Amino acid sequence: MRSSRSELLEVYETLLNAYGEQNWWPVDLRYHREMGSDPREEIVIGAILTQNTAWKNVERALDNLKRAKLLSFEGILKTPVGKLQELIRPSGYYRQKAERLKNVAEFLNPVSSVEKISREELLDIKGVGRETADAVLLYAGNRPFFVIDAYTKRIVKRVFGIEGSYEGLRRWFEDNLPKDIKLYKEFHALLDEHAKRFCRKKPACDKCPINHLCTQP
DNA sequence: CCCCAGGCCGCGC
DNA sequence: GCGCGGCATGGG
Numbered sequence: 001m002r003s004s005r006s007e008l009l010e011v012y013e014t015l016l017n018a019y020g021e022q023n024w025w026p027v028d029l030r031y032h033r034e035m036g037s038d039p040r041e042e043i044v045i046g047a048i049l050t051q052n053t054a055w056k057n058v059e060r061a062l063d064n065l066k067r068a069k070l071l072s073f074e075g076i077l078k079t080p081v082g083k084l085q086e087l088i089r090p091s092g093y094y095r096q097k098a099e100r101l102k103n104v105a106e107f108l109n110p111v112s113s114v115e116k117i118s119r120e121e122l123l124d125i126k127g128v129g130r131e132t133a134d135a136v137l138l139y140a141g142n143r144p145f146f147v148i149d150a151y152t153k154r155i156v157k158r159v160f161g162i163e164g165s166y167e168g169l170r171r172w173f174e175d176n177l178p179k180d181i182k183l184y185k186e187f188h189a190l191l192d193e194h195a196k197r198f199c200r201k202k203p204a205c206d207k208c209p210i211n212h213l214c215t216q217p
Numbered sequence: 218c219c220c221c222a223g224g225c226c227g228c229g230c
Numbered sequence: 231g232c233g234c235g236g237c238a239t240g241g242g
Contacts, residue, residue, distance in 0.1 A: 024223095046223095047223090050222090050223050050224090051223080051224040051225065052221095052222065052223085052224045052225080052237090052238095053222060053223080053224085053238085053239075053240095054221080054222040054223085054239090054240075054241075055222085055223065056222090056240075056241075057222080057238095057239060057240060057241090058223085060239090060240085061239095089238085089239075090239060090240075091238090091239070092222090092237080092238040092239040092240080093224090093225090093236095093237050093238055093239085094237095094238070094239080095237080095238090096225080096226085096237060096238090097237095097238095100225085126225090126226080127224095127225070127226085128225085129224060129225045129226085130224090130225095131223080131224065131225090132224075132225080135223080147223085149223050149224085150222090150223075150224085151223070152223095165231090165232090188223090189223095192223055195223090196223095201220090201221085
């Protein structure tokens with residue numbers, strides 16, 4: 001297996017040069033300043049809403065929550081589930097997601113608990129799977145868990161010829177990268193951007209910035 | 218009309 | 231442990 005640390009870092013550096021810093025996770029700091037709420041709660045809420053859903057639709061749901069001044073754990077908890085469903089409807093799976101928002105808001109309140117909650121405890125919350133847990137730990141908790149998603153799996157399979165389970169791939173990234181929070185955040189964001197721009201289902205290899213590093217021409 | 222999007226759960230095996 | 235159906239909106 002061609003899994004050298006330097007090759008993975010070279011992919012990272014090349015994507016960073018090609019696309020620039022992504023600065024994930026996107027949050028509306030102005031909103032939270034005005035409301036006196038914690039921006040980390042928007043990250044957790046967004047992580048639930050974006051499950052198998054285009055970010056554009058998530059933004060509509062987040063906008064609805066903002067206009068209702070409910071983009072916070074307290075807002076989620078005090079809103080009747082029917083009303084919550086209505087607000088998040090554009091993000092799809094709105095019945096499931098309304099329940100999941102209630103669950104995470106309850107268990108992660110106060111949001112400062114993400115600094116010390118275990119990954120296993122997060123996974124015990126109904127509606128929080130591995131990717132959501134790692135996204136919360138990394139982007140809201142600033143802790144070194146590499147996030148694997150469908151885009152990441154596709155790129156790793158093509159570039160390195162490696163397939164694996166979620167945990168297998170997460171270990172592979174964490175074993176082959178320096179334990180650097182900023183790097184983890186930026187790399188995951190860059191992989192998603194790359195999957196959207198070039199490494200689509202039908203890849204555009206001819207203009208791909210890392211085609212010289214890829215096993216699949 | 219089709220397929221897809223920053224997954225997860227519950228089930229059968 | 232793995233594979234599958236269900237969940238739902240909005241865009242291409």
